[in-house]
Amino acid sequence: MLRSMMQIYVKGSDKAVELYQKAFESELVASYPHADGTFMHAELNVYGQILALSEALEDEESITGTTMQFCLHFGEGKEELVLKAYHALKDGSKILYPLSPCDFSTLMVDLIDRYGVRWCIFV
CATH class of the missing domain: 3.10.180.10 (2,3-Dihydroxybiphenyl 1,2-Dioxygenase, domain 1)
Structure with a gap:
């Protein structure tokens, strides 16, 4: 498989x-x-x-994801999923693009969460 x-x-x-x-x-x-x-x-x-x-x-050489981003594209009409993810992830995160419309989506956020993981979440 x-x-x-x-x-x-x-x-x-x-x-x-x-x-x-x-x-x-x-x-x-x-x-x-x-x-x-x-x-x-x-x-x-x-x-x-x-x-x-x-x-x-602790003893592993540091591996960073600064050149990676996990993108979740939920699709039209799924704003509630973007909002749910945003509200759960926002505490302790660095917001790179605030929750708002952009050129390709009516609702998007780009952030690095408290664990250092970068997410782009949008409809």
Whole structure:
């Protein structure tokens, strides 16, 4: 089976899983926790797509996502999904493009969340 995933490495993967479950109405479909409750690997079903999370380890060389962005395009009439995600993710985030219309969408936000993950969420 061919499958693609969005993969995130963060500090505090247990709390990140909780945040993304709230932001994207997602279900935890697989998990391999460490003894401390963080995740070696966890998979969330985000509207039919897999968002995988793993705990960034202290001794690993830092891997950044500054050249990456996860984009969720919900489509026309799905403003409530953009708003739900925005309200869940906004605390502790850096807003790069505020929640508003843009040239290609009636509602969009571009932000870097408290875990350093960049999201572009729009209809």
